[in-house]
Amino acid sequence: MALLSFKAENFRLFKSIELDLHPKYNLLYGENASGKTSVLEAIAYLGRGRSFRNATPAGIARKGTENFLVFGKTITQNKERSIGVTNGRGGFESSINGDHEQGLAGLAKALPLQVIDPNIHDLIDGPPEERRRFIDWAVFHVEPQYLKTWRAYKRALKQRNTILKNKPSSQELENWNKSLSKHGEEIDKTRRGVFEVLEPIIGDISNGFLGLPVEFYYEPGWPEEESLYHALQRSQNRDIQLKSTQIGPHRANISISYDSGSAKVKISRGQQKLLACAMVLASVELVQTHTESPLLLLLDDPTAELDARSTKKLMQHIIAMESQIIVTTIFPNKQLYQNDVKMFHVKHGKIENIN
Numbered sequence: 001m002a003l004l005s006f007k008a009e010n011f012r013l014f015k016s017i018e019l020d021l022h023p024k025y026n027l028l029y030g031e032n033a034s035g036k037t038s039v040l041e042a043i044a045y046l047g048r049g050r051s052f053r054n055a056t057p058a059g060i061a062r063k064g065t066e067n068f069l070v071f072g073k074t075i076t077q078n079k080e081r082s083i084g085v086t087n088g089r090g091g092f093e094s095s096i097n098g099d100h101e102q103g104l105a106g107l108a109k110a111l112p113l114q115v116i117d118p119n120i121h122d123l124i125d126g127p128p129e130e131r132r133r134f135i136d137w138a139v140f141h142v143e144p145q146y147l148k149t150w151r152a153y154k155r156a157l158k159q160r161n162t163i164l165k166n167k168p169s170s171q172e173l174e175n176w177n178k179s180l181s182k183h184g185e186e187i188d189k190t191r192r193g194v195f196e197v198l199e200p201i202i203g204d205i206s207n208g209f210l211g212l213p214v215e216f217y218y219e220p221g222w223p224e225e226e227s228l229y230h231a232l233q234r235s236q237n238r239d240i241q242l243k244s245t246q247i248g249p250h251r252a253n254i255s256i257s258y259d260s261g262s263a264k265v266k267i268s269r270g271q272q273k274l275l276a277c278a279m280v281l282a283s284v285e286l287v288q289t290h291t292e293s294p295l296l297l298l299l300d301d302p303t304a305e306l307d308a309r310s311t312k313k314l315m316q317h318i319i320a321m322e323s324q325i326i327v328t329t330i331f332p333n334k335q336l337y338q339n340d341v342k343m344f345h346v347k348h349g350k351i352e353n354i355n
Helices: 036-048 103-110 118-125 128-142 146-164 170-210 228-234 236-242 269-291 308-320
Strands: 002-011 014-020 025-029 067-076 079-088 093-096 113-116 215-219 253-258 296-300 324-329 342-347 350-353
Touching (some): 002 036, 025 036, 036 067, 036 079, 036 113, 036 296, 036 324, 079 103, 093 103, 103 128, 113 269, 128 146, 128 170, 128 253, 128 269, 146 170, 146 236, 170 215, 170 228, 170 308, 228 236, 269 308
Parallel strands (some): 025 324, 025 342
Antiparallel strands (some): 002 014, 067 079, 079 093
16 A cells, blocks of 8 residues: 555644655654644544544644635545545545545554654553553554444443442343453453464564564563453452552553562653654554555654664665655655655745655
């Protein structure tokens, strides 16, 4: 898959954006606050339907406007596809080849992408939610039924939490315990299967970047020695007291350790970035292998916090992956790519094609 062209209207400081992209290597350069990250954010919005900077639609729409639009054309195995998203005061709407019913899941399938940005450290030192989102992205793209199971689990969890707020009887909870445990066990089984394949890929990449014996462990969100059903029963009184379900796959985590301790306190900030990058790149490699198609990788100032040697290692690995990449930087360095690269200069809300 490659994003051939991209357009946006009224996105952040840009009245309009128009890019004809290289199927492999694209570099956006410019001074700080020129709008480089906003361009990546707009492209990511096309494949996610949300901002990787956690901005609201009102915060994204250009000053004086109410709605914004992002649009792109992709090609996969010689088949072109049109994707569009509009959001703002008028509400969210997506379109994939004219189909307006596929929603966020449809966007993610139509334009699978990953982002490496300055917040990449959250994968290492952030809350478990960040690592759950990481594993679920990979599972979503390699297991077609996963989304259906996850939605069923979320519905059951919402109902159980609603009941917990109203001093339920044991029988009332029993029915939802059965439903929650059924879907929760399915989620756990699917996550474990993907993690077993993903973990050695992460290990290989992280060892190449760091030369450190980092270990990754999947934690399901309840004691592994018992079933989710029995764990829910045992946790029932606590759940009633706290008025929410305290165990289950919505509490899962991937723990990361180095030298018998937590990696987030044992390694430096730069090493954390490389380790997080290894995780993201491993997930991209896994999905590319499964789909037999390259993905889109957005890199926002990847050289930040890295020395020249680490930057070279990172970029060499990324180039070897054969993904389509779009990179932002302050100072363009074509030598990092070892290939032809299409360059764009971003300045004062304008984008100039340099090639």
